[in-house]
Amino acid sequence: MAEKKTILLADDHSVVRRGVALIIREKFPFIETMHAESFDEVKVKLKDMPVSLLILDINLPGGNTVKMIEQAKQIQPEMKILMFSAFDEEQYALRYIHSGADGYLNKLTSEDKIAEAVQTIIDGGKYISEKVKEKIFENALNNTHYNPLESLSNREIEIAELLVQGEGNLEIANRLNIQMSTVSTYKNRIFEKLEVNNIVSLVEKYKLYKE
Template structure:
């Protein structure tokens, strides 16, 4: 259980102990602690991860876990209810996304869904993320505005802010503003991350 708020960790621990037989629970408060515990314990089945943690970008943590511990399930536990956060973490390897605004008992349901090999998406996102057939069309072109997607595609082509401003007849400061907005929507803070997001654009399906 990785969260920098003790009250959250204790609440989640209580629910897990009520619903699962004799679980071993390790609680950490930073990404560095999480990395160290994963190295020390080879039998971790699940990481419940707050999306904002001291010590590093949690998107990178998700990628690292999936690259080095393929069998570990990751459930993002978030105070952010904007759907782009769920999309971004699922795209980068998380197995589930649950809002902290949901009843605490939902943690048990989410874990059981992941145990059965399915993806868990908080029902509060279902209407936004999925159509009536349980399919999603949340590619980056839908998540971003037309202009934002246009600028992202040019950045992915290696264009600089100046190049883009000249090509689209925009002020350089306007391009910078769009770029900042794209990074905020995708929860990405590097140019490399933006390029990677563009190249790995995806469509997700409901569990």
């Protein structure tokens, strides 16, 4: 008889939790599922009972940073963690894997891939998609910076930080005593190097890699 295991599904959308729970129950009848809709609730439940696998939404209320992994592992060091997000795998997966997660799964993936990820991690492995594996190989061949912030110059870092803080082009120009056109040029370079196309994406990526 298979060992009884428990998976904690942490997502603030009930339809997502229920959908994943249905897939898990169908594929793994020996696995029990629990639900949490905030990171505070995750920590409470981790203190109450052992969990084999935590499926954790990146944008979970009360968490929303890579520090969630460290805090969860402090409560249950042996527990496995699978990040579950709609964020682009190529942009975010490696950061979370390097921070201690055991896998990264895109929310748009198929039911079979969800089952594959759960099985792989429960069996003691790591799970990333073929797309991310290709990215790792490409980075290794090209000796690409793992942390994209390292590709920014000191001035670009300075302007990026001001943009993240909500400063506009005019405010930055006045603060740094440079032309608005110069700020625009730096902003375009920052967006290109970090592979983002708006301020919201810049904030997300900067927060992810600055920690």
